[in-house]
Amino acid sequence: MKVFSLFLICSFLAWFISNLSDSYESRTNFALNYKNLPDTLLLGNKSVNSIEAKLRTSGFRFLYYNFINKRVDVDLSQVIAKNGNYLITEDALSEQIELQLPQSISLINLDRSQLFVDLYQVTAKELQIKPRLDLQFQQNFIMEGEPIITPETVLVKGPKNEIDTLTTIYTSKIEMTDVSSDFSENILLVFPKNLSNSVFSINRVNVKGKVVKFSEKAFDVPIRVLNFPKGYNVNIFPNSISVLCKATLEKLKKITLQDFEVIADYKQLNETDGNILFLEIVKKPENVYDVRMLENKINFVLEQK
16 A cells, blocks of 8 residues: 555646646736826725736646736826826736736736726925924033924925925924034925825934033113103113023124113103113124123103203
8 A cells, every 4th residue: 555655646646736737827917017107197995906817827837826926017007097097008018018928928818908006196296394392401501503404305205285384394392301412313204194195205314413512791772862852861770780691602702782772762762661761682693692681671761952
């Protein structure tokens, strides 16, 4: 029985191998991988994901095909528009698939006369990127200027009704504490949730900030009164006001009283103010972090000439 079983198995294998070497026709499924999408179109979610094809090849090939993930590329640059739909003709699709098959496999036919592709027209626009920063600095440290974002814009493609109202895309929130030195962070962008048919060129950016140490200096700035009544002199108390300026030490050394101008406009006086004039800074140094008055009002007395 053992010898008989051995010969039976060998005979079966010989018959099986002999049959696998013959040519057969059979159907198989290919997964579709769309590529070369035109710039003015986007691929929708309803596109066909697979196609059935009738092939002629050896049994060995068919056996091999049953154990691999069969995928073919579909070149969408050959798509044509017809009656508001987008399709690839059977001839064009057959030619694309045949070029990707081994020479030992012949394509007989496909399960459809044309392949409809879910495509839709899109518009494109560039959106400004803005960072969301929550920075807590060490005492006497501050960020110099605005943060640097690389890249500064993101390209969005989508249906016009989806992206028309978009003007800005924000980053994820950057939270840092005890900041005393320059920082650089790669951070994700936050996209609106209602843009199901739109795509963005990037999904993250780099945000950099220059952190410097600052100091404060108070300047005793004279007050100039404007528009007081004709025939009167106006006496103000006090005659000058302390203005606190926040800047780097190098910048503070270059600042003088001539860089400031504080006024009190008599025209702004109303009945409820009595003998009080409110102050306004109309001139201040450039490229400083903060300028503020320690008081914003003064008393005055009018004297007839």
